Amino acid sequence: ETGVTQTPRHLVMGMTNKKSLKCEQHLGHNAMYWYKQSAKKPLELMFVYSLEERVENNSVPSRFSPECPNSSHLFLHLHTLQPEDSALYLCASSQDITSGEQYFGPGTRLTVT
Amino acid sequence: AQTVTQSQPEMSVQEAETVTLSCTYDTSESDYYLFWYKQPPSRQMILVIRQEAYKQQNATENRFSVNFQKAAKSFSLKISDSQLGDAAMYFCAYRSPGPVRGSQGNLIFGKGTKLSVKP
Numbered sequence: 001e002t003g004v005t006q007t008p009r010h011l012v013m014g015m016t017n018k019k020s021l022k023c024e025q026h027l028g029h030n031a032m033y034w035y036k037q038s039a040k041k042p043l044e045l046m047f048v049y050s051l052e053e054r055v056e057n058n059s060v061p062s063r064f065s066p067e068c069p070n071s072s073h074l075f076l077h078l079h080t081l082q083p084e085d086s087a088l089y090l091c092a093s094s095q096d097i098t099s100g101e102q103y104f105g106p107g108t109r110l111t112v113t
Numbered sequence: 114a115q116t117v118t119q120s121q122p123e124m125s126v127q128e129a130e131t132v133t134l135s136c137t138y139d140t141s142e143s144d145y146y147l148f149w150y151k152q153p154p155s156r157q158m159i160l161v162i163r164q165e166a167y168k169q170q171n172a173t174e175n176r177f178s179v180n181f182q183k184a185a186k187s188f189s190l191k192i193s194d195s196q197l198g199d200a201a202m203y204f205c206a207y208r209s210p211g212p213v214r215g216s217q218g219n220l221i222f223g224k225g226t227k228l229s230v231k232p
Contacts, residue, residue: 042224056219098218100163101160103160
């Protein structure tokens with residue numbers, strides 16, 4: 001495994017629900033990322049954190065709210081999602097934001113009903 | 114903006130044979146990094162191989178090697194002696210050097226190639 005874990009692995013939620021995705025890395029890395037992976041589309045970078053500070057927000061709707069309480073943990077808070085938000089959400093980490101090598105978690109398969 | 118194109122949505126190879134996955138990219142930069150990532154079914158995406166643009170020598174990692182053609186902006190992955198465990202989605206990715214800032218420094222992925230290995 002890569003040293004990056006994500007929970008839950010699967011999540012089904014209604015459009016009015018509030019839920020959170022969790023990511024944890026055990027690699028001592030300083031940068032963490034959220035990606036959205038949809039079928040037949042390239043991975044879309046959503047957020048980037050460096051030393052708990054958000055450095056990138058790729059025009060992501062406000063119904064997605066990230067949180068990075070420390071360099072090992074990253075959350076993605078979800079509320080009032082739309083069916084088109086159904087996708088695989090991947091967390092990744094890297095040594096720092098200059099490092100090209102990213103280590104990915106297994107992802108959370110999200111279904112919005 | 115940089116783009117990465119993988120023109121083969123699906124590929125198939127016989128076990129023990131060799132297969133080549135194609136990747137082209139578009140950039141105006143002279144220095145950058147290229148990667149191949151592997152995503153097995155229901156498993157984590159892992160880095161297979163990386164190439165620095167300033168290095169002329171093609172990177173190799175055991176059975177995996179690349180054919181990096183900088184002038185042609187081509188970065189293909191060759192898998193030799195294919196094994197059943199090689200079956201996965203393969204993603205080509207591009208990254209400009211430096212920290213992540215705006216559109217710079219992000220990993221830019223292609224849509225992927227699904228590789229099947231026949232026993």
